[in-house]
Amino acid sequence: MTTTPDRTLLARLTTSCEIHLPGDPGxxxxxxxxxTAVDQRPAAVAIPRSVAEVQDVVRAxxxxxxxxxxxxTGHGAAALGEGSLADVVLLRLSGLTGVTVDPGAGTARVLGGTLWRDVVGAAAQHGRAVLHGSAPDVAVAGFVLGGGLSFYGRRHGLAANSVTAIEVVTADGxxxxxxxxxxxxxxxALRGGGGNLGVVVAIEIGLLPYADVFAGMLLWDRERAGDxxxxxxxxxxxxxxxxxxSLRVMSFPPIPELPPFLSGRDIVVIDGAVLESDETAAELLAPLRALEPELDTFGRIPATAVLDMHMDPPEPSPAVADHAVLGPLDAAGVAAFLAQVGPGTTSGLTFAELRQLGGAFARPDAAGGALSHVPGSYALFCVAMAPTPQAAVAGRAAAFSVVRALSAWSQTGLVPTFTETRVDTSRFYDGDDWSALCRVRDAVDPGRLFVANHGL
Structure with a gap:
């Protein structure tokens, strides 16, 4: 059930913003x-196309x-959807997009609903790159407000640390x-504090000096996972x-939309970027290439091509997931992972991923935000497609099974952008940082106007 707000009052205070109430055709x-596995039913949906309209909606x-x-976009909507939205206006920023690059200053100004594909493309026109995620259709704001793991991150740290300015509409409009x-x-507080502090309408991020990078993937049949x-x-x-x-064990259904090397197959994929010369990168990858992958795409590619390397779904999809941050994996840890998703298993997952952490990811940044680093060696992320409620139940169980099997190697912390369920959000931060973040939230939103997928 939803609470239908006073349509007259909303109309008076939001003179031009697109508003959809329950029962409206849109x-x-x-x-x-x-x-699309998340069934969020808010009291109203607002789609502003200007900062003034955002302010109107907040006040209304x-x-x-x-x-x-x-x-x-709602990539990380699962935790939000677990609670009631009966008294919530869902403020969709998909109509507030755009990016302006200042190569002299080494920054890009990104409007609140802008997708990574647009920012990466704009930066590439100036021979630059950004600390983007692994999918082109993820919005910049949600990614960086949750820290942000990039394939350039072990050298450059979390994406949140690249933010130099944020424009936000606060609780009083x-x-x-x-x-x-x-x-x-x-x-x-905003750099890692999620959507708890206001509506982010623009973000200024730093640029990286890469027009092209050495990146790609190696692919084997899952039967080779033991090696x-x-x-x-x-x-x-x-x-x-x-x-x-990252390393993923992936399972694909036998559908004609997929290329033959994926359709109906269980595979192991290693992908990523190596920020080195071609010669040095090739030397580094030699031990992995010695395993004779059936497909090897690593090479010098334009920075824009990195967005498509990870093979994330190109369209909205129903999915469920579970996650943990792991410390170093010994032989027993590797065996526990393979026992869940290796050859001969039937996990029911679409993929189980180990994302490489460490390096600059793990180091606190004195100039960073509330979430400036992620201690740990790997981020475990398990995902199952969930086209039906029954599939969602089975998928959650399958994902949790892998997380539980690796519990002996798990750490307390979590990565916000990989966390698809409601958790104790103090697990995202160092103790003092979480307390300080809550104090800032109390100062800027004492009435708890804003609702985030991971609330403080």
Whole structure:
């Protein structure tokens, strides 16, 4: 059930913003997130196309006794969808997009609903790159507000640390520009604090000096997992910070839309980027290439091509997931992983991923935000497609089974952008940082107007 707000009051306070209420023809289409397994039913959906409209919506929601949940694409909507949204206006920022690159300053200004594909493309026109995620259709705001793991991250750290300014509409409808010189505490809190502090309408991020990078993937049949997984784990122990990779055991249904090398197959994939010369990168990858992958795409590619390397679903999809951060994996840890998803198993997962951490990911950044680092060696991320409620139940169980099997190697912390369920959010932060973040939230939103997928 949803609480229908006073339509007259909303109309008066939001003179031009697109608003959808329950029962309106466009309500169902507007409320569906990218993860279509999430059934979010808010009191209203607002789709602003200007900062002024965002401010109108925030003020209107407060005046009607409603709260506000900012959302760009809804990739990480699962935790938000676990709670009731009956008194919440879902503020979809998909209509507020755009990017402006300042190559002289080495920054890009990104509007609140902008996708990574647009930012990466704009930066590439100036021979630059950014600390983007592994999918082109993820919005910049949600990614960096949750820390952000990039394939350049073991050298350059979390994406949140590249943010130099944030423009945010606060609980009273005021537009604030937070920088290191002005509203420093708010900037610190927003970088990793998620959607708890306001509606982010623009972000200024730093650029990286890469027009092209050495990146790609290696692919084997899953029958080779017993060789590939331990070899990759061993390789990661000494790999330099210039290398950021992931290993996934993946299962694909036999459908004609997939290329033959994926359709109906169980495979092992290692992908990532090596920020070195071609010669040095080839030397680093030699132990993995010695395993004779059936497909090897590693090479010098434009920075824009890195977005498609990870083979994330190109369209909105229903999925469920579970996650843990792992410390170093010994032989027993590798065996526990293979016992769940290796040859001969039937996990029911679409993929089980080990994302390489360490390096700059793991080091606290004195100039960073509330979430400036992620201690640990690997981020475990297990995903199952969930086209039906029954499949969702089975998928959650399958994902949890892998996480539970690796519990002996798990750490307390979690990565916000990999966490698809409601958790104790103090697990994202160091103890003092979490307490300080809550104090900033109390100062800027004492009435708890804003609702985030991971609330404080």
């Amino acid at each position: 309500y169902d289409a507007a409320r569906i997130p990218w993860n 929601a407060a005046a009607t006794g409603l709260r506000v949940a900012p959302q760009s 005021t537009l604030v520009r937070a920088t290191a010189e002005q509203d420093r505490d708010l900037l610190w 590939v997984v331990p070899a990759w784990v061993e390789w990661t122990r000494t790999a330099p910070e210039s290398a950021t990779t």
